[in-house]
Amino acid sequence: MPQLGLLHGRAWTVFLGQLRRPPGAVCIRAVRSHSQVAEALFASQLKPQEKSNFIIKTPKGTRDLSPQQMVVREKILNVVVSCFKRHGAKGLDTPAFELKDFDIAGQFDPMIPDAECLKIMCEILSELHLGDFLIKVNDRRILDGIFAVCGVPESKFHAICSSVDKLDKISWKDVRHEMVVKKGLAPEVADRIGDYVQCHGGISLVEQMFQDPRLSQNKQALEGLGDLKLLFEYLTVFGVAEKVSFDLSLARGLDYYTGVIYEAVLLQTPVHAEEEPLNVGSVAAGGRYDGLVGMFDPRGHKVPCVGLSIGVERIFSIMEQRMKTFGEKIRTTETQVFVATPQKYFLQERLKLIAELWDAGIKAELMYKNNPKLLPQLQYCENMGIPLVVIIGEQELKEGVIKLRSVPSREEVAIKRENLVAEVQKRLSES
Amino acid sequence: MPQLGLLHGRAWTVFLGQLRRPPGAVCIRAVRSHSQVAEALFASQLKPQEKSNFIIKTPKGTRDLSPQQMVVREKILNVVVSCFKRHGAKGLDTPAFELKDFDIAGQFDPMIPDAECLKIMCEILSELHLGDFLIKVNDRRILDGIFAVCGVPESKFHAICSSVDKLDKISWKDVRHEMVVKKGLAPEVADRIGDYVQCHGGISLVEQMFQDPRLSQNKQALEGLGDLKLLFEYLTVFGVAEKVSFDLSLARGLDYYTGVIYEAVLLQTPVHAEEEPLNVGSVAAGGRYDGLVGMFDPRGHKVPCVGLSIGVERIFSIMEQRMKTFGEKIRTTETQVFVATPQKYFLQERLKLIAELWDAGIKAELMYKNNPKLLPQLQYCENMGIPLVVIIGEQELKEGVIKLRSVPSREEVAIKRENLVAEVQKRLSES
Numbered sequence: 001m002p003q004l005g006l007l008h009g010r011a012w013t014v015f016l017g018q019l020r021r022p023p024g025a026v027c028i029r030a031v032r033s034h035s036q037v038a039e040a041l042f043a044s045q046l047k048p049q050e051k052s053n054f055i056i057k058t059p060k061g062t063r064d065l066s067p068q069q070m071v072v073r074e075k076i077l078n079v080v081v082s083c084f085k086r087h088g089a090k091g092l093d094t095p096a097f098e099l100k101d102f103d104i105a106g107q108f109d110p111m112i113p114d115a116e117c118l119k120i121m122c123e124i125l126s127e128l129h130l131g132d133f134l135i136k137v138n139d140r141r142i143l144d145g146i147f148a149v150c151g152v153p154e155s156k157f158h159a160i161c162s163s164v165d166k167l168d169k170i171s172w173k174d175v176r177h178e179m180v181v182k183k184g185l186a187p188e189v190a191d192r193i194g195d196y197v198q199c200h201g202g203i204s205l206v207e208q209m210f211q212d213p214r215l216s217q218n219k220q221a222l223e224g225l226g227d228l229k230l231l232f233e234y235l236t237v238f239g240v241a242e243k244v245s246f247d248l249s250l251a252r253g254l255d256y257y258t259g260v261i262y263e264a265v266l267l268q269t270p271v272h273a274e275e276e277p278l279n280v281g282s283v284a285a286g287g288r289y290d291g292l293v294g295m296f297d298p299r300g301h302k303v304p305c306v307g308l309s310i311g312v313e314r315i316f317s318i319m320e321q322r323m324k325t326f327g328e329k330i331r332t333t334e335t336q337v338f339v340a341t342p343q344k345y346f347l348q349e350r351l352k353l354i355a356e357l358w359d360a361g362i363k364a365e366l367m368y369k370n371n372p373k374l375l376p377q378l379q380y381c382e383n384m385g386i387p388l389v390v391i392i393g394e395q396e397l398k399e400g401v402i403k404l405r406s407v408p409s410r411e412e413v414a415i416k417r418e419n420l421v422a423e424v425q426k427r428l429s430e431s
Numbered sequence: 432m433p434q435l436g437l438l439h440g441r442a443w444t445v446f447l448g449q450l451r452r453p454p455g456a457v458c459i460r461a462v463r464s465h466s467q468v469a470e471a472l473f474a475s476q477l478k479p480q481e482k483s484n485f486i487i488k489t490p491k492g493t494r495d496l497s498p499q500q501m502v503v504r505e506k507i508l509n510v511v512v513s514c515f516k517r518h519g520a521k522g523l524d525t526p527a528f529e530l531k532d533f534d535i536a537g538q539f540d541p542m543i544p545d546a547e548c549l550k551i552m553c554e555i556l557s558e559l560h561l562g563d564f565l566i567k568v569n570d571r572r573i574l575d576g577i578f579a580v581c582g583v584p585e586s587k588f589h590a591i592c593s594s595v596d597k598l599d600k601i602s603w604k605d606v607r608h609e610m611v612v613k614k615g616l617a618p619e620v621a622d623r624i625g626d627y628v629q630c631h632g633g634i635s636l637v638e639q640m641f642q643d644p645r646l647s648q649n650k651q652a653l654e655g656l657g658d659l660k661l662l663f664e665y666l667t668v669f670g671v672a673e674k675v676s677f678d679l680s681l682a683r684g685l686d687y688y689t690g691v692i693y694e695a696v697l698l699q700t701p702v703h704a705e706e707e708p709l710n711v712g713s714v715a716a717g718g719r720y721d722g723l724v725g726m727f728d729p730r731g732h733k734v735p736c737v738g739l740s741i742g743v744e745r746i747f748s749i750m751e752q753r754m755k756t757f758g759e760k761i762r763t764t765e766t767q768v769f770v771a772t773p774q775k776y777f778l779q780e781r782l783k784l785i786a787e788l789w790d791a792g793i794k795a796e797l798m799y800k801n802n803p804k805l806l807p808q809l810q811y812c813e814n815m816g817i818p819l820v821v822i823i824g825e826q827e828l829k830e831g832v833i834k835l836r837s838v839p840s841r842e843e844v845a846i847k848r849e850n851l852v853a854e855v856q857k858r859l860s861e862s
Contacts, residue, residue, distance in 0.1 A: 086789055088766045088796035108799035112778075123789065237782040239790075335519045347543070351668040358517055358554065359670075365519035368539035 067332035072319050079127045080310055087120055111227055114260050115234035117308045121264050121284050122240040132267040135243055138250035139228055139260050145221025149214040150192035159183045164197050165251035172198055200247040203232040227260060259288035283311045331385040336428055338386045339366040340377040343393045353392060360421045381407045498763035503750050510558045511741055518551055542658055545691050546665035548739045552695050552715050553671040563698040567678035570659055570691050576652025580645040581623035590614045595628050596682035603629055631678040634663040658691060690719035714742045762816040767859055769817045770797040771808040774824045784823060791852045812838045
């Protein structure tokens with residue numbers, strides 16, 4: 001994400017935050033609000049010549065997590081962080097520390113960072129193995145254009161937009177009812193909106209809207225359609241266009257989006273072939289919010305921004321639920337080798353062995369007892385999912401060997417003491 | 432760290448916190464206080480049958496860090512976290528989230544977890560390449576024994592202990608002055624104390640103290656000496672005994688330590704061979720605090736605990752200072768490959784190429800411009816320390832090749848397009 005001597009900057013930020021409050025969770029931080037963003041932007045003092053930046057916002061509050069839960073959370077964060085790094089993330093905060101402000105990068109040509117945002121979303125959601133997903137895209141300018149050409153008075157844009165936003169939860173019939181009865185929209189205007197906002201499809205729908213006799217008269221909408229067309233071209237090159245759907249009902253309640261908006265939803269696999277996949281909730285979202293940054297530009301220029309949020313808490317809850325459903329066992333340590341003995345007075349030999357393993361970078365444990373019994377030592381390995389046991393006793397010491405036991409197969413082989421570390425490393429690299 | 436059906440537990444905790452406030456730093460959290468520990472213990476409700484646990488406490492407050500500083504901090508945390516995992520850390524919080532409660536593990540035989548704590552300290556400090564270091568050990572029971580046999584009234588133990596604790600900063604003469612003039616100790620008592628607390632050495636000093644006519648009469652001191660002897664035996668097996676010094680002046684101001692105490696200090700390399708290495712400050716510390724946990728045991732039993740703190744802020748400041756001194760350049764991204772073009776209208780080809788690299792897990796960047804000039808692209812790679820550039824232009828497209836450029840050597844070779852990913856991976860694995 002280079003900048004290289006251009007006039008204004010674009011902000012490239014990634015928020016790793018909450019999308020919404022999962023039921024029953026405590027201490028959950030809400031998505032970064034308009035004012036928080038504004039504050040962060042203000043704090044950054046808009047250094048237009050600085051390098052673009054990723055910012056990871058971790059939830060301020062945390063719940064008390066069990067070791068199993070922490071493993072799941074670490075897995076999610078690892079996927080997200082390594083994806084960001086693959087995409088040149090700079091100043092990526094390790095999840096240890098929370099940062100508040102971000103850099104502004106150079107001027108970019110349209111839709112290139114936007115396409116990368118969507119590619120990042122696809123990579124993260126694929127790597128998390130959450131099942132099938134779809135990213136809905138739309139553009140605030142298209143939505144505003146629709147409202148304008150359908151005859152919505154400008155004073156009602158906001159209210160009608162929030163009705164449209166409900167289309168992923170309630171039927172068009174109910175949304176129409178709300179528009180007409182609660183928000184006082186003329187029924188024929190509502191019907192015209194309905195013709196648009198029930199459409200979704202790929203790049204062909206973008207082309208179709210370009211030909212639409214009413215919408216093609218609206219300058220704002222045409223700009224939005226032009227950007228979406230370009231976006232779909234880049235997404236096709238990235239090989240992710242089939243994961244993205246142009247959805248004219250997508251409104252994203254947040255006020256600060258000014259151009260392209262997107263939201264990733266997980267799809268439930270339909271039980272019957274003819275059923276449409278059900279939407280089980282959004283797990284990532286983002287868009288452009290150029291105007292907001294412009295508010296703080298000393299010369300009043302608009303500074304384009306692209307933002308992306310990953311709903312870590314939401315994803316965490318989904319993964320946790322799946323693991324419960326499928327009874328998946330989660331290891332709470334990464335221990336690779338356990339050092340055991342069947343005999344008394346072998347503590348020093350065990351300590352010598354384990355120090356050798358540690359010094360070779362191998363994750364190893366032993367029992368903190370002078371004279372443990374063998375069975376509990378082996379039982380512990382089975383319980384904890386430790387794959388290998390090295391066993392030292394009198395016989396082994398005399399012969400200069402170590403017994404190496406595979407916990408899953410319970411097979412044991414004698415290994416020359418001097419070859420132990422190499423053999424353990426070989427087995428671990430194969431598994 | 433198994434537990435396996437025993438009566439009381441031992442807590443195995445690691446605090447990753449602050450040791451002291453580095454000068455000029457803001458938002459620094461102090462070391463976990465007595466009451467914080469007590470609270471944490473209380474919250475844990477002392478589940479004696481649960482597995483031992485590591486807890487990483489990250490500083491609550493953070494400073495605003497530059498991307499370079501974040502890289503340094505991430506490096507420190509990676510060393511610490513991977514060391515903890517190598518030692519069977521369970522429930523290790525990724526540095527993202529802060530946890531408050533910990534588990535209590537099974538009954539362990541003496542000094543085995545304590546020796547592992549010191550081994551962990553040695554591994555972390557070696558891997559951080561902070562220069563030579565020394566771990567001072569002592570035992571609160573030995574200190575108390577010294578005070579008793581030297582004739583310090585029990586009411587003055589605490590005050591005299593805090594004077595002794597200053598011996599790493601001020602001379603014995605000044606400490607003695609404080610004891611006699613400010614704290615009202617008889618001069619001959621102070622002199623007797625001085626004979627002890629100015630001693631430091633290895634296991635032979637432990638043996639010598641066993642023979643000491645006064646100290647060998649004190650039951651408490653003998654217990655402490657017995658534990659230290661065992662500790663040194665295990666440290667010898669671990670190959671780290673030469674890094675550990677029995678230092679009778681080590682007091683550790685904190686009240687809650689009850690047995691072995693330790694503190695790691697960095698040593699300045701002496702300019703002249705005859706000079707003693709100078710202590711430039713403590714970077715890790717820990718010890719036993721059995722009694723404290725006992726306070727919360729429902730049956731009033733003492734539950735032994737081992738604790739270890741790594742002074743991350745202190746280490747961070749030291750590393751930062753060194754990097755400044757030696758002018759080390761720190762990369763702020765991990766980008767491995769930059770996708771460049773010398774020609775106009777090659778955006779789509781660049782996007783296709785970079786998507787291939789991303790999909791192969793390679794960290795890659797491109798310029799977000801339709802028609803960037805070649806020189807700034809190459810300049811960016813040099814500035815950012817990106818090692819490889821892949822270049823695609825008309826000629827390459829026609830011939831089905833990609834130019835692969837090594838940034839440091841500026842050498843370029845043509846690679847068949849279909850072999851590019853493999854060649855890049857080969858080069859990265861070699862570097």
